[in-house]
Amino acid sequence: MDNEEANVATSKIGSIFAVRFTQWLPGAFLLGCIIMLFTAVYTVFESYPVPLLKYSSIGNQQPIIHNFSNPRSDVYEMIGDIRLNGSSATILMVSNSENNMTPVTVKPYARKADNCAMQNVREWKITAEANVASPRCSQTITTPAVVFSTAGYSGNHFHDFSDTLLPLYLTSRQFNRSVLFLVTNAQDWWISKHYTILDSLSSYNILDIDSQNEVLCFSRVIIGLKADKDLRADHPSPPHYSMLDFAQFLRNVYSLGRESVKDFHGFRLPRMLIISRQHSRRINNEGDVVDMARGVGFDVIAEEMGHNIDSVAHLVNSVDVMVGVHGAGLTNQIFLPKDAVVIQIMPIGLDVLPHFYDFPPKDLKLRYIGYSVSLNESSLFGKYPMDSEVFTNPRAIQEYEEFKSIYLDNQDLNIDVSKFRETILKAKELLEP
Ligand SMILES: *[C@@H]1O[C@H](CO)[C@@H](O)[C@H](O)[C@H]1NC(C)=O
Ligand SMILES: *[C@@H]1O[C@H](CO)[C@@H](O)[C@H](O)[C@H]1NC(C)=O
Ligand SMILES: *[C@@H]1O[C@H](CO)[C@@H](O)[C@H](O)[C@H]1NC(C)=O
Ligand SMILES: *[C@@H]1O[C@H](CO)[C@@H](O)[C@H](O)[C@H]1NC(C)=O
Numbered sequence: 001m002d003n004e005e006a007n008v009a010t011s012k013i014g015s016i017f018a019v020r021f022t023q024w025l026p027g028a029f030l031l032g033c034i035i036m037l038f039t040a041v042y043t044v045f046e047s048y049p050v051p052l053l054k055y056s057s058i059g060n061q062q063p064i065i066h067n068f069s070n071p072r073s074d075v076y077e078m079i080g081d082i083r084l085n086g087s088s089a090t091i092l093m094v095s096n097s098e099n100n101m102t103p104v105t106v107k108p109y110a111r112k113a114d115n116c117a118m119q120n121v122r123e124w125k126i127t128a129e130a131n132v133a134s135p136r137c138s139q140t141i142t143t144p145a146v147v148f149s150t151a152g153y154s155g156n157h158f159h160d161f162s163d164t165l166l167p168l169y170l171t172s173r174q175f176n177r178s179v180l181f182l183v184t185n186a187q188d189w190w191i192s193k194h195y196t197i198l199d200s201l202s203s204y205n206i207l208d209i210d211s212q213n214e215v216l217c218f219s220r221v222i223i224g225l226k227a228d229k230d231l232r233a234d235h236p237s238p239p240h241y242s243m244l245d246f247a248q249f250l251r252n253v254y255s256l257g258r259e260s261v262k263d264f265h266g267f268r269l270p271r272m273l274i275i276s277r278q279h280s281r282r283i284n285n286e287g288d289v290v291d292m293a294r295g296v297g298f299d300v301i302a303e304e305m306g307h308n309i310d311s312v313a314h315l316v317n318s319v320d321v322m323v324g325v326h327g328a329g330l331t332n333q334i335f336l337p338k339d340a341v342v343i344q345i346m347p348i349g350l351d352v353l354p355h356f357y358d359f360p361p362k363d364l365k366l367r368y369i370g371y372s373v374s375l376n377e378s379s380l381f382g383k384y385p386m387d388s389e390v391f392t393n394p395r396a397i398q399e400y401e402e403f404k405s406i407y408l409d410n411q412d413l414n415i416d417v418s419k420f421r422e423t424i425l426k427a428k429e430l431l432e433p
Contacts, residue, residue: 063095063128068226068237073110073167075224076126082221083135084145086212089184091147091221092135093128101128108184109152110167110227117152117163122184122210124223138214143180146172147209147223151185157305158231158328158356160190165197166233167225169246172201174239182209196310200253231331231360243363247334254310256317258337261431264320270431272424273316274302275324275332281347282412283325284379292417296424305329321427325413326350330357333366341367341427345415348378349394349407367430371423379412 063080081094093101107121124147148168153159172179179202183191186208191198198206228234233243251259264270272293276286283289286302293300298321305312316322316335323343324330333342342361351372361368375381375391384390389397390406397403 063093065093065101065126065128066237068235069224070228070235071113072227072229073112073224074106074108075171075222075226076104076106077220077222078126079220081134082218083137084182084209084216084218084221085135085214086182086184086209086216089122089124089210091124091126091223093126094134095128095130101126103127106223107149108147108224109149110163110225111152111159117159120151120185121149122151124184126223135215137217140217141180142219143178143204144175144220144222145180145182145218146225147182147184147221148225149185150183150187150190154187154190156328158331160194161331161334162230162356163227164225165194166231166246167227168198168201169249170226170233170235170241171222173241173245173249175202177201177203180204181206183207184210186210193307193309197250197253200249229359230354230356231334232363243334243360244365247338247364250313250334251317254313254317254335256313256335258317260338261320261340262433263337265433269297269299270321270428271319272298272300272321272323272427273319274300275322275327275329276302276304277325277327277329278304280409280411281325281327283345284412284414285417288417289323289415289420292421293424296421296428298424298428305332320431326353326357333357333360333364336364336366338365339367339431341369341430343369343371343423343427345413346370346372347407347411347413348373348375348380348391349403349411352394367427369423369426369430371420373413374416374419377413377416377419379410379414380406 064078066077068075068077078091078093083092083094084090095101104126106124106126107118108124109118109121111117146168148164150164152163154164172181177200181198181202181204183206186206191206226235226237228236231243233241233246250256274283274286274290274293277283290300290302301315301319303315312332313335316332317337319336319340321341321343322330322333322336323345325345326347330342330344336342342357344357358368358370360366380390394403394407397406
């Protein structure tokens with residue numbers, strides 16, 4: 001996407017405040033914090049009713065606040081006379097009622113239990129008061145608005161989809177693009193990077209809401225994004241969208257041609273993408289793996305996933321099998337055609353992490369094969385004594401920084417090609433008609 005394209009995006013409201021679009025500089029960001037904490041990990045959510053906060057209404061105003069919060073994110077939907085001041089991060093709901101609501105604070109980023117992710121997310125305050133000295137509206141906007149943050153772990157490919165883009169889809173698709181995005185902690189490069197998706201969800205320019213010193217008035221605002229398990233679409237409140245809906249949406253957004261793998265039989269060899277990693281969890285003998293897979297009968301591409309989502313999406317959609325070592329690159333399975341095969345190579349010790357990439361294939365109607373490396377395929381072999389806890393009990397390593405350093409940042413692989421061949425053969429079998 002280039003700057004010009006972003007600037008001509010049409011908007012009546014947005015042009016005044018729109019976020020400046022600058023060219024995204026690959027690699028120009030650093031995650032401010034480590035990727036996750038064990039304490040922030042939970043796997044099971046119970047379904048819950050959506051509570052309506054107390055509200056009696058008098059006269060013709062019917063202010064409503066829905067509470068869609070769950071352990072993953074705080075989400076409130078307000079309908080009524082809503083006055084939002086971006087520079088003070090406050091949302092006031094004018095009520096005719098005598099009952100004033102206890103103010104609620106919300107950090108609109110979907111990784112609520114992770115203090116590390118949340119520390120740089122701006123906190124918003126929602127109050128509901130009888131119309132005592134309501135701030136005057138500078139503009140009244142009839143389009144519904146969604147408030148979300150691009151802080152947290154934004155910039156990491158997995159988190160961009162799991163924490164923001166998928167939740168944003170679940171929250172805002174219902175408006176069929178008639179929705180205004182109010183971004184707090186707005187980061188130009190992030191908006192620029194994901195502009196194609198954002199533009200498919202909203203026909204308006206995106207507002208950098210923090211810099212607004214005026215009071216914007218709305219009749220419907222959602223603050224926070226509906227999210228549930230990582231890369232899954234299980235949020236229990238309607239409207240219900242599935243991961244298949246999300247994948248179909250992405251195919252439309254990026255004009256991806258292949259809905260299913262069934263189109264290649266008799267025309268060409270099955271295609272395999274091996275996601276290369278150069279900086280950590282590297283496959284040192286990647287060339288041997290490529291040769292073996294070619295020997296089995298695949299057309300093989302080994303490539304690092306770049307920052308241009310459009311080209312990554314097209315590449316991934318063109319293959320029938322995607323192979324990757326545990327890491328953010330596997331997030332790209334969302335672009336695979338149905339019935340494609342995902343092979344995740346699991347280095348030593350990572351079994352104790354949440355299984356981010358094992359479950360989505362089921363929802364996406366993909367096939368999944370896990371390949372756990374043996375000790376002798378890992379660079380950790382020989383680096384620590386055999387009776388070290390590094391091998392015998394990875395869970396004993398409590399400090400995430402230490403865990404990350406040992407298993408994630410300093411472990412490369414030498415794949416046992418004849419052992420891995422079995423997995424590749426199985427993938428080939430799965431693709432047969
Ligand atoms: C909204 O729901 C969440 C989760 O059930 C709960 O923890 C929170 O207290 C609720 N907020 C209000 C203002 O009732
Ligand atoms: C918005 O909030 C800021 C900071 O509290 C305040 O200075 C400003 O007057 C408010 N704007 C309006 C229009 O009320
Ligand atoms: C969504 O918007 C498009 C284009 O404006 C329109 O053709 C379509 O009918 C709308 N869909 C729904 C469900 O409203
Ligand atoms: C590596 O270890 C596995 C499992 O313990 C074993 O089957 C295999 O033969 C070993 N490979 C080599 C090259 O030593």
